[in-house]
Amino acid sequence: MSTVTCISELKAFAMALPDPVFVLSETGVYIDIVGGQDSRFYVDSSVLIGKTVFDVLPEEKAQWFLQQIQNGLNHDGLYVINYELDGREVKGTVVAENLAGIVHFEGRIQKLDHLVNGERTVVWVAVNVSKRHALEQELRRLSDFDCLSGVLSRRKIMFELAQHYSQFSRYARTCSALILDLDYFKKVNDAYGHLVGDEVLKRVAQTCQTQLRDCDLLARLGGDEFMVLLPNTEMDEVLVLAERLRSAVENLRFIDLPTTCRISVSIGASVFFAGDDRKENILERADKALYRAKDRGKNQVQSYRPQDSLFYV
Numbered sequence: 001m002s003t004v005t006c007i008s009e010l011k012a013f014a015m016a017l018p019d020p021v022f023v024l025s026e027t028g029v030y031i032d033i034v035g036g037q038d039s040r041f042y043v044d045s046s047v048l049i050g051k052t053v054f055d056v057l058p059e060e061k062a063q064w065f066l067q068q069i070q071n072g073l074n075h076d077g078l079y080v081i082n083y084e085l086d087g088r089e090v091k092g093t094v095v096a097e098n099l100a101g102i103v104h105f106e107g108r109i110q111k112l113d114h115l116v117n118g119e120r121t122v123v124w125v126a127v128n129v130s131k132r133h134a135l136e137q138e139l140r141r142l143s144d145f146d147c148l149s150g151v152l153s154r155r156k157i158m159f160e161l162a163q164h165y166s167q168f169s170r171y172a173r174t175c176s177a178l179i180l181d182l183d184y185f186k187k188v189n190d191a192y193g194h195l196v197g198d199e200v201l202k203r204v205a206q207t208c209q210t211q212l213r214d215c216d217l218l219a220r221l222g223g224d225e226f227m228v229l230l231p232n233t234e235m236d237e238v239l240v241l242a243e244r245l246r247s248a249v250e251n252l253r254f255i256d257l258p259t260t261c262r263i264s265v266s267i268g269a270s271v272f273f274a275g276d277d278r279k280e281n282i283l284e285r286a287d288k289a290l291y292r293a294k295d296r297g298k299n300q301v302q303s304y305r306p307q308d309s310l311f312y313v
């Protein structure tokens, strides 16, 4: 096979690729573009050949592209990046309606070992990963949020707790936690049905959320149990907030429940202490305080400090 045949065959292979392959010089010139003929996923970019990234992209974006070309040239092997691009930002291309808006790309950049017009060059394969990106976002949403109440999931708040514990053990940054558990919730379900019970869980979650600061995190741990994580908060402050949450829930009214049926929560509070060696310590104490609140008649706040092994409040 002659070299010419080889090159033309290689070009035919590249043309048949679903993703566009750009040959870009180190000053950002589009030297060649092949592939990417699938109009469901890509805009026809052939008009860009001979232009530079500065001719067709906003200045900031063009600078960013140039930096990635440099990174690709300085990198041994394949250099992979992720980026977003709105086809309407690219001057000269015609953007079909299905591609108008932000498209998520994976850029696969590989330097070439020859010069074109005296310049070093890279091959840049732009793979449209918008569907994968949307799926990843959806999976993250499903894993981070509780689907009934809309507040954070257990998994997410445990991750956050680990971060705050590490901030506490490294920099002594205080952090408090509350565990809330609805009182007599089984009776609500039994008497009025699970759908009404679900509504109660949602309203309690929404009500607590409105009482919290932006930096506070609220999660449903499961069943009728919730947790609040309060960064930079000492015990005296957290007790004020816990009392506010308790009172807000007590004052809720539900159209599906008779006025005699009042919803309330018991709350256990704790903060990180110097002797804590695991993130779970704070939860164990908050749990103990919660049991104490239940024992003492429910609809109240209790807290727990490790040094005296006594409940106070």
Ligand SMILES: Nc1nc2c(ncn2[C@@H]2O[C@H](COP(=O)(O)OP(=O)(O)OP(=O)(O)O)[C@@H](O)[C@H]2O)c(=O)[nH]1
Pocket (backbone or CB within 6 Å): 148, 181, 182, 183, 184, 185, 186, 187, 189, 193, 194, 195, 196, 197, 198, 201, 222, 223, 224, 294, 298
């Ligand atoms: N409606 C509804 N109920 C749930 C859900 N998850 C758990 N539950 C119910 O929540 C109730 C939890 O009851 P418990 O916390 O054990 O008991 P309780 O009646 O609240 O009693 P105390 O906590 O001691 O006041 C159980 O009846 C569960 O079936 C849910 O997603 N929706």
